Amino acid sequence: MLFQIIYWIIIGLILFGILIFGVSFTQSLINKVPYLPSRKKNVQIMLDQITPSKNSKIYDLGCGDGKILFQIESKFGIPGIGYELSLLPYLISKLKTLLLKYKTKIYFQNLFNANLNNADYIFIYLTPSIIQKVSNKILKECKLNTVIISNTFKVPNLKLIKTIAGTNSTKIYVYKK
Numbered sequence: 001m002l003f004q005i006i007y008w009i010i011i012g013l014i015l016f017g018i019l020i021f022g023v024s025f026t027q028s029l030i031n032k033v034p035y036l037p038s039r040k041k042n043v044q045i046m047l048d049q050i051t052p053s054k055n056s057k058i059y060d061l062g063c064g065d066g067k068i069l070f071q072i073e074s075k076f077g078i079p080g081i082g083y084e085l086s087l088l089p090y091l092i093s094k095l096k097t098l099l100l101k102y103k104t105k106i107y108f109q110n111l112f113n114a115n116l117n118n119a120d121y122i123f124i125y126l127t128p129s130i131i132q133k134v135s136n137k138i139l140k141e142c143k144l145n146t147v148i149i150s151n152t153f154k155v156p157n158l159k160l161i162k163t164i165a166g167t168n169s170t171k172i173y174v175y176k177k
C-alpha cells in the first residue's frame, strides 16, 4: 500500500514537472524570447554599472527566475520589480522569494504592462524580435537619464554610454534615455 502511494506521488510529480516544462516551453515560443539566465560574469558586470540610492526603482523586464533582482537586493538592499511571462522561471522566482524572504516584487505579467515612468535602472536580456518595441516603450515612458543595461543585444534609438566585453564574446550595453 505504502509502496503504491509513493509510486503514484512520484508519477504525479513527474507529470507535474512535464506539464510545467511544456507550458513554459510553449510560452517561450509564443513570447519569441527563451528563458536563458544571464551568466554569472555578465550579472557581475551589469551590477557594477549601477550606483542606486535607497529609493531607486530597478526593473528587470523579462526577469526569468529573478536572479539579477535578487542579487541587487542582496548587494544594495533595494527591492526591485520584475516582469516574467514564462511559468517555470516565474515559479522559481516565487520559491526564492518565499524561502529567502526577498522583498523584490515579481509579476507574472507581460513586460509591456509595466509602467516605467519611475524607473531609474532597467535591465533587459531580450532578443531583437521584441527589442525595438521595448525601446519604443522606454522612449515613451521613462524619464530622462534612466539607465538601461542590456545583456548581449543592442537596443536601438537609445543613447549608448558604454559597451563592456562579457563572457563568451557577449557584450553588455549601457544606455541612457
Ligand SMILES: C[S@@+](CC[C@H](N)C(=O)[O-])C[C@H]1O[C@@H](n2cnc3c(N)ncnc32)[C@H](O)[C@@H]1O
Residues within 6 Å of the ligand: 028, 031, 032, 033, 034, 035, 036, 037, 038, 060, 061, 062, 063, 064, 065, 066, 067, 068, 083, 084, 085, 086, 089, 109, 110, 111, 112, 124, 125, 126, 151
Ligand atoms: C533571456 S531570459 C533573461 C532572464 C533574466 N533577465 C536574466 O538576465 O537572467 C528572457 C526572459 O524574458 C521573458 N519574456 C520574454 N518576453 C516577455 C514578455 N513579453 N513579458 C514578460 N517576460 C517576457 C522570457 O520568458 C525569459 O524568461
